[in-house]
Amino acid sequence: METIVQYLLLALALTSVQISYTESRLNEKRRDKTERRYHATQLKDNICETTDRESKVHCYCENTEVKTATRADCWVFNGGIDESNPIWSSFSSQPYLERLTFNVRSDGALKFIPMQVIHRLKRLQKLYIHYATLSKIEKKTFSNMSTVREITLMNNKISELDFSSFTNLPALVNLTIKENKVTEIQRDVFVDLPSLRCLDLSFNSINLAHDGCFEHLTVLNDLILEANSITILTRDTFRGLANLTRLDLRSNKLSMIGDLTFTELWNLNELLLDNNELKYLSERAFDGLVLLQKLSMTGNKLKSINEGLLEGVRGLDLLDLRNNEIEFFSYENVKPIIENLKMKTSVLYLSGNNLSCDCRLSWIQSLKNETKSEVLRTALDDVTCIPMVSGKSERISNDVTQYEIKESKNIFEVVTSSDLLQQDANDGEFYEETNQSLKSDPTVQPLVREQVTVIDMPVDSLPCPSELTQNKEDSLMLSSKDENYWRTNSCITVHSNLFTVLSLFVMTILQ
Ligand SMILES: *[C@@H]1O[C@H](CO)[C@@H](O)[C@H](O)[C@H]1NC(C)=O
Ligand SMILES: *[C@@H]1O[C@H](CO)[C@@H](O)[C@H](O)[C@H]1NC(C)=O
Ligand SMILES: *[C@@H]1O[C@H](CO)[C@@H](O)[C@H](O)[C@H]1NC(C)=O
Ligand SMILES: *[C@@H]1O[C@H](CO)[C@@H](O)[C@H](O)[C@H]1NC(C)=O
Ligand SMILES: *[C@@H]1O[C@H](CO)[C@@H](O)[C@H](O)[C@H]1NC(C)=O
Numbered sequence: 001m002e003t004i005v006q007y008l009l010l011a012l013a014l015t016s017v018q019i020s021y022t023e024s025r026l027n028e029k030r031r032d033k034t035e036r037r038y039h040a041t042q043l044k045d046n047i048c049e050t051t052d053r054e055s056k057v058h059c060y061c062e063n064t065e066v067k068t069a070t071r072a073d074c075w076v077f078n079g080g081i082d083e084s085n086p087i088w089s090s091f092s093s094q095p096y097l098e099r100l101t102f103n104v105r106s107d108g109a110l111k112f113i114p115m116q117v118i119h120r121l122k123r124l125q126k127l128y129i130h131y132a133t134l135s136k137i138e139k140k141t142f143s144n145m146s147t148v149r150e151i152t153l154m155n156n157k158i159s160e161l162d163f164s165s166f167t168n169l170p171a172l173v174n175l176t177i178k179e180n181k182v183t184e185i186q187r188d189v190f191v192d193l194p195s196l197r198c199l200d201l202s203f204n205s206i207n208l209a210h211d212g213c214f215e216h217l218t219v220l221n222d223l224i225l226e227a228n229s230i231t232i233l234t235r236d237t238f239r240g241l242a243n244l245t246r247l248d249l250r251s252n253k254l255s256m257i258g259d260l261t262f263t264e265l266w267n268l269n270e271l272l273l274d275n276n277e278l279k280y281l282s283e284r285a286f287d288g289l290v291l292l293q294k295l296s297m298t299g300n301k302l303k304s305i306n307e308g309l310l311e312g313v314r315g316l317d318l319l320d321l322r323n324n325e326i327e328f329f330s331y332e333n334v335k336p337i338i339e340n341l342k343m344k345t346s347v348l349y350l351s352g353n354n355l356s357c358d359c360r361l362s363w364i365q366s367l368k369n370e371t372k373s374e375v376l377r378t379a380l381d382d383v384t385c386i387p388m389v390s391g392k393s394e395r396i397s398n399d400v401t402q403y404e405i406k407e408s409k410n411i412f413e414v415v416t417s418s419d420l421l422q423q424d425a426n427d428g429e430f431y432e433e434t435n436q437s438l439k440s441d442p443t444v445q446p447l448v449r450e451q452v453t454v455i456d457m458p459v460d461s462l463p464c465p466s467e468l469t470q471n472k473e474d475s476l477m478l479s480s481k482d483e484n485y486w487r488t489n490s491c492i493t494v495h496s497n498l499f500t501v502l503s504l505f506v507m508t509i510l511q
């Protein structure tokens with residue numbers, strides 16, 4: 001008895017399943033029919049004259065008649081729209097579009113690239129998609145579009161670029177994938193782009209650019225990687241970019257630049273490394289950049305600059321080192337580019353550092369005298385240094401100059417016993433000027449109080465640190481032209497170090 005009941009129940013269940021299945025198939029057929037009818041009416045629709053108020057896409061064109069528009073600005077409104085929506089086929093009413101923009105008005109309203117639209121427009125030159133939700137650009141999404149010259153994908157939440165996502169675009173000149181969430185640049189993402197001049201990947205989250213990831217971009221001029229999270233560059237990161245003239249790496253997380261990082265960038269003219277965390281630049285970091293004219297590294301953490309650093313970039317005529325923590329910047333540092341700095345358009349910015357006021361800065365005054373560049377003269381006026389003060393007596397470097405620094409009502413006053421300094425200081429006017437020049441440079445961070453303007457210090461008052469003056473009485477009169485002094489001096493240091501090491505060695509042996 002029980003088994004019979006079970007049997008009946010099972011049979012009943014099966015029948016109802018079948019009924020609902022048939023029903024749903026019928027429904028599907030009905031839906032298909034209505035959709036096809038809908039489709040047919042929409043096909044006649046002109047994308048530039050959408051009459052349907054419910055439509056999720058509205059385009060504004062410069063000409064609205066069928067087959068006349070060359071430019072369409074389309075807005076995608078709220079509510080998800082899928083790839084099978086008939087609106088996409090109505091783009092066939094305007095086959096001659098050269099410029100097409102999709103602006104998505106609300107989050108998640110467009111989650112794919114309307115492939116059937118963009119690949120059918122045979123004259124499309126410029127494509128812009130903004131504020132969509134694209135997450136991943138699949139393989140060959142942008143490929144084989146022979147007329148496209150510019151693609152801009154801004155603010156689309158793109159986090160991944162697949163291999164060959166941009167490939168075989170013979171006319172593509174500008175590619176912008178800005179303000180997205182890309183974390184990594186793999187190799188072979190950008191392939192067969194023989195005309196690409198400008199690649200903008202700024203404001204993403206790129207923390208890794210694989211070796212050789214740009215190597216197919218042989219005619220690229222401008223690579224913008226600003227505002228990412230790049231920590232490491234290798235010798236191979238920029239491999240193959242022989243025509244690059246501008247490289248923008250501002251606002252990343254670079255802490256060091258190793259030897260020959262940019263060595264293949266023979267044509268590089270401008271290198272921007274501002275607002276990173278640079279602490280260390282190896283001596284040959286910029287070697288190979290024979291045409292580099294502009295090098296900018298403001299807002300880093302550089303404490304010292306290797307004396308040979310600029311040897312590799314002798315063409316430099318704009319060097320910006322503002323807002324670092326540089327303590328010494330001697331004539332040896334600038335020597336490789338000193339002739340360029342005398343030319344009309346050159347600039348060297350050094351303000352906002354921790355330079356100490358000593359005779360190693362005397363070249364600043366000579367350079368100000370000699371340069372033809374008005375901008376450089378102004379920039380040198382803004383260079384400040386920290387007077388060498390020791391203990392309470394605030395005595396500086398024995399017999400030449402002594403001055404005290406007093407604080408009074410936020411104004412710093414220097415009282416000096418040196419005739420020379422007094423003459424020049426002219427009853428405190430000197431320090432008012434300092435105050436003004438510190439205030440007038442908006443790019444300089446609030447300066448540490450004690451800093452004074454280098455250019456206002458009489459050359460002879462710039463003391464030489466005692467370790468440098470030890471063996472040379474006349475070194476205080478040093479001007480930037482006495483190049484040999486520093487060499488002999490560093491030799492002496494080396495020798496004395498060597499001596500220490502040797503004696504230690506001998507002592508160890510004796511023990
Ligand atoms: C692009 O063109 C190449 C050769 O011209 C062809 O082999 C490939 O299938 C095309 N790709 C697409 C996605 O159309
Ligand atoms: C590429 O971008 C540059 C600078 O933004 C612009 O001057 C140029 O006209 C663009 N080229 C094309 C083909 O869009
Ligand atoms: C790009 O670089 C190659 C190799 O250095 C060179 O032959 C070519 O002339 C360059 N093209 C342009 C447009 O600078
Ligand atoms: C720079 O100098 C100021 C004042 O002398 C000091 O407070 C600061 O710690 C220095 N910065 C570095 C990194 O040495
Ligand atoms: C700069 O030039 C002025 C006058 O031309 C001269 O008096 C001064 O000594 C020069 N200073 C330096 C550091 O060469």
Ligand SMILES: *[C@@H]1O[C@H](CO)[C@@H](O)[C@H](O)[C@H]1NC(C)=O
Pocket residue numbers: 410411432435436439
């Ligand atoms: C110096 O600067 C401070 C603050 O920036 C200001 O209050 C003061 O009036 C200035 N002094 C002179 C003499 O310009």
